[in-house]
Structures are given as C-alpha cells and as structure tokens.
Amino acid sequence: MRTGAVEALYPDPARSWIGATPVRFVFTLLVVLLVYGFSLYFVDFDLGRLWSGLPRLVHWASKAWPPDTRDLGVLIERAIETIAMAVVGTTIGVIIAAPCCIIAAQNITPSRLLYTPMRWFLNALRGIDSFIFALLFVAAVGLGPFAGVLGIGLHSAGTIAKLWSEAIEAVEPGPLEAAALTGANRLKVVSYALLPDVLPNLTSITLYVWEFNVRSSTVLGVVGAGGIGQELKNSVDLLDFARLFTIILIILAMVTAIDQFSAWLRRRLV
C-alpha cells in the first residue's frame, strides 16, 4: 500500500489521551467532583472531630501498655477456635461449591438452562458477607462458633464456586474434547481429563479462601458467633485496653502465620 493511503487510514490522533474534546474533559471532571462532594457529605467527614478525639486515643494507647497476659491461655484457645471455624466453614463451602461450580462453568455445564440461575445464586451467596449470614444464624441456632461456621460456609461456597468455575473455564478445550470423543460420558471426562489438570489450581484457591476466612472469623465474635472476636468485643466494652492489646497481638501473629503457611503451601502446589 502507498504511504499516503496508510496515513489516510491511520492518521495521527487529533488530541492527547486526556479527552476527545475539551467539553468532554470538563464534563468528566465535573462528574468526578460531584461524586466526591456527595460522598464526603454522606459520611460526615470531619477532621475536626478526629483532632478532638485524638487525646482519648492516645490515653487509651498509653493504658494498653504493658499488655495484660493473665488470660493468655483462654485467648489462645479462642484463637485456635477461630482457625477451626475457618477450617470447618471453608470445608462446608467446598462441599456446596463442588457441584455448583460444574453447573456454573460455561465449558462443562450440563445445561445452559441451569447455568444462569446458578450464577445468580452464587453471586447472591458471595454478595452477602459471612458476618451477615452469621448474624442470621446466631438468631436461628443460638450463640457460639457453630453459627459462625455456617455463615462462613455459605459465603465461602459462593466465592469458591465462582473462582473454581473460572479456573475450569480457563482449561484448554482440546484434551477434554479428545476424551469426550472417545465416547466417555461427562462424569468420566470431568473426573479423568479435567480434574487432574485443574486440581492444583482448585486447591490453591481453596487455601486462599481459607486464609481469608481466618481473617474474617476474627470479627464474627462481635455478633456472638464465636472465636477471638468475642473476647475482643468484651474487652472493648469494658475499656480493658491492656487485654485488648494482647488480643490484637494474638490476631496479628495468627493471621501472619496462617498467611505465610498458606502462601508456602500454594507455592508448592503449582
């Protein structure tokens, strides 16, 4: 093609990346300013109140030292309870997610009719936080970690199934097609040709969700759903900052250890 013709097809851009026209640029700027204006108004953003509250925070912080370790045994027990909640909750999530993710994965779904409702269902589970589920379960099954476990389980089911189905959709279609064309039924194709390929990925996702659940379990106690959050809330209510400080240190240590352990395990999988 002649140079002139190429230039005619692909001329130099008339304007820079900032915007197609000045009008559009000004319009965009106005919209952004409006969004921030409204948002700051609705959250009662007030640096003055932070400033006047600051001495109180400093006072509390000074009272938190030295940390109160008298209840250490109980607190560590509660920390272990928190991890156990994440383990059981994530497992419930896995059990619910396993059949759901197959229906929600475009490349292996047994029915297009079920696919879309299943996606909605999973989005609903994912959209409602463990915390909210736990609140409902506390009302239904009473106080304690069991309610928290059920909350984590339902919310995680949505997250795990969504991430799993995406991992399954990313699989190479060729080997699955080759297996299906030997006359193998869907169950055989999924268990023999698909699972070995995606299993490391699925396990890695599960560990990631578990790690996330340990973190979210720490606050479930606030609504009475067990774990170390219960102790945290008690200490705040009693303004017992030395004990609160110990609890925060335990949470930090626990979360860091779990993150490192899970990351190490996931690295070994891939």
Added chain:
Amino acid sequence: MTGTASPPDPAIRIVGLRKRFGDRIVLDDVSFEVAAGEVVAILGASGAGKTTLFRCVTRLAQSDCGQIFLGKHAIRTLGGRQLSMARSEIGLIFQQFNLIRRLNALDNVLVGRLGEVPTWRVMLGRFPHRDRQLALAALDRVGMLSYALQRADSLSGGQQQRVAIARALAQQSRFVLADEPVASLDPESAKSVLSILRDIARERMIAVLVSLHQVEFAIQFADRVIGLRAGRMIADRPAAAFAEADHRMIFAT
C-alpha cells in the same frame, strides 16, 4: 449394494458432501472412499476445507447435504447414544496432540479406554488389568513404552504425537482421522509419526484419513492422495501417480 463381485465395503465412504458458512462454500460435492488398511492423504492449503471435512466426519459440525458412512454407521443421521457409540470407534489425532498435560503417557493412553470402562472405575482411577495391558501394548507399539510414567508435558512434540497414536490404538478404533498431525513437528519426528500411522493401518486394517500440507509426505506415506482446493476435490489418485501438475493446482493462489 448387491453388485456381483464387488470389492469389500469401504471403511469410510463420503458421498456428495457440501457445507457452507453463510455465503462461503467450504465443501463442495466432496466424495471419496477409504478402504480398511489404506492411508488416504488430503492435501490442501490452509482454508481449503480440510478441518471442516474432519469436523463433519466426527459430527462436530453438520454438513448441509451428502452422506458419510463409517463402517455401518451413517454418521449424518445418528443422534445421542448411537452417535457417541459411532464416535468411540474413531481414533482422532490432532495437530496439538490434545494430551492431558499433568497425566503421564500411560494415563493418557488409557483415555482411549474411557468409553469401555465403568464410570466408577474411571473416577477411582482403577482401570481393569486388561485395559492397562492394552494401553501398555499400544505404547510399546509406538516405541514409547519406556516413557510410560513420564508426564505428557515433559515429552517432545513427536513423542506426544506418538502417545496420541497409542491412545487411538488403545481405543481399538477401526478408523483414524488425523488432522494435520505433523504440522507442529520437525521433519524427522514428522516422518516417524507418519510411518507409524501407515504401519498400524496395515497391521490392524485401520482406515486412516490424514490431512497434510506437505506434498512429499503425502507421496511418501499415503496410498492415495486427494487434492482439496477451496472446498472442491481437484485430484484423487494413487500416491505414485501424483504429479507436479496436481501439486501446482492444489496450491496455486
């Protein structure tokens, strides 16, 4: 059908196959036969309709009209269970091998047994002794027995394609369709793959249909060569009679 002294029924018979995508005619009145034990090469440039032809034969695509017979199966009119039974008799070889990367060579060959083995056994990975022996024998036949426990993604392209052939052997297919099986291989591996295909066709009376774009391979390894250009058959002759003129016709732009 009842002709006197007629030769044995061909294994693969394709009659008047047509296929169009919108306005574009992809297959135009394609008819040919492949006998048991025969290797037929389809030669054509990219876009000549080779892949569409293969997809029609396996019913991954439906042709607009014509007939396709694999043995006694009238492929075009089958549905559901019958179709998957007919498919289980077709061994497929792909350009990209389509092995399961994280499984070893033996487990990949066992994919050829999936149609026969009960579902619970597949799910537990407990294949019957007989099927494992069949798979090992197939690996041995393609010279890959010593790699049986090596992961598929650690094998070279030529080795992977030989495992894929073993998979078709383990399937005990009477028909093998190989769509550009050597397009991603170096010339030496390509020759070894094609000579294995030719040898198994002879030994086990398998009808082999293989698409290629290298004329010299077609002449060397096939019994017959069919030239496809823009969906039309422009040559169908014994490999030995394939001439320079055919070559130019097929690949002329």
